[in-house]
Amino acid sequence: MFKWRDDFSVNIKSIDDQHKELFRIGNNLYDIVSLKDGIDRYDEIMEALYSMRDYAIYHFQYEEELMEQNGYPDYAKHKREHDAFISKVKSVDEEKVDEKQEQVGMDLVIFIANWIENHILRTDMKYKNYLNNKGIF
Numbered sequence: 250m251f252k253w254r255d256d257f258s259v260n261i262k263s264i265d266d267q268h269k270e271l272f273r274i275g276n277n278l279y280d281i282v283s284l285k286d287g288i289d290r291y292d293e294i295m296e297a298l299y300s301m302r303d304y305a306i307y308h309f310q311y312e313e314e315l316m317e318q319n320g321y322p323d324y325a326k327h328k329r330e331h332d333a334f335i336s337k338v339k340s341v342d343e344e345k346v347d348e349k350q351e352q353v354g355m356d357l358v359i360f361i362a363n364w365i366e367n368h369i370l371r372t373d374m375k376y377k378n379y380l381n382n383k384g385i386f
């Protein structure tokens with residue numbers, strides 16, 4: 250589901266590592282919702298989702314600080330994308346997840362995977378040259 254490729258690299262080691270960790274957490278969530286063994290996995294799904302939310306908050310703050318400290322011109326627009334993702338993850342209907350764990354869980358994983366992939370490739374990638382030119386690798 251979440252597969253790292255070289256074209257995800259923003260050529261900044263700490264950020265590439267954080268993106269890889271987001272993928273690892275995403276894959277953990279994917280593994281749980283794909284089990285299809287009929288066992289109630291609500292607690293595990295929510296725990297994995299909270300891990301995703303918490304690590305995303307940590308990573309976004311790290312990125313935002315780096316952009317802000319270096320006067321990155323698209324900072325505000327970039328931060329709005331981060332905020333929208335966190336709101337979406339926080340607004341997950343826990344009852345629906347509980348009722349239809351496999352379906353709602355999988356929809357959630359697909360949303361998260363697509364969002365992260367698009368965000369890294371289209372939005373994070375825009376600061377790559379800017380920050381690299383400031384000597385940040």
Ligand SMILES: [Fe+2]
Nearest residue numbers: 268312369373
């Ligand atoms: Fe990022």
Ligand SMILES: [Fe+2]
Nearest residue numbers: 312368372373
């Ligand atoms: Fe970002």
